[in-house]
Amino acid sequence: MITVLTPTYNREATLPRLYESLCAQTNKDFEWLVVDDGSQDDTQRLLLEYANIAPFKVHVFYQPNSGKHVALNLGVSKANTPWIFIVDSDDSLIASAVEHVIDAAIALREANAVGLCYRKAYFDMRLVGRDVERSTAPVIMKPTEAGHFFNGDLAYVFKTEAMLNHPFPVFSGERFVPELYIWNKIGDEGDIYCFGNTVLYLCDYLEDGYSKNFSSNLRRNPKGFLTFYWAQISRENNLWYKVKFLLRSIQCYFYTVLNRFS
CATH class of the missing domain: 1.10.287 (Helix Hairpins)
Structure with a gap:
């Protein structure tokens, strides 16, 4: 039901952490689709090894170094499921992440939902952004509104069809387009449900990151x-x-x- 989509570039050192968190998922009804953006380390060898031993489907694609946004475009075009959960190669998921997303997607099947939004935390479990009033019910928010309200990076799951409708623009000689540009366009298509007190995604900000x-x-x-x-x-x-x-x-x-x- 879900594609965990990971663009990666020279992340041989951090990919094992993400892989282990995927292996620990309480629901393994997902595929892991990785786009290697021209890595020059042992990323490709590591991914092929995971593809042979993982307890879930793994699909690895390679492209010349073109940027994360181009890797996302390629990954979306290769996805085989109705939902895409974007997880960077230096981050990881809590064990119940996939299960929670699947439950939410099923519960919202009849709604005009094009996306789900969750909180991120650092690896020491400190919340990224500000804490909010405790509530278990999701709130519909546009990505720009959510970014201001939570004051921090958020984890998004989008319908594959919506992402296919809004690929990242590609500019010759450039390797980056802010993701919020596309998230906003997807939000124009329908509702994004924000689970403001649910942390599914663990992250860090590396020295060579964007x-x-x-x-x-x-x-x-x-x-x-x-x-x-x-x-x-x-x-x-x-x-x-x-x-x-x-x-x-x-x-x-x-x-x-x-x-x-x-």
């Missing part, structure tokens, strides 16, 4: 960021955010021109 290298990432991928920021201006209700993203758009345009002559 989160800790925002400035250099922006300079290298101005068209991708410009696409996101320009669209985000109309989505924000707060004037401060509108001004912020307008200034970011101008910055991206400057980098686009600068990169043209470098």
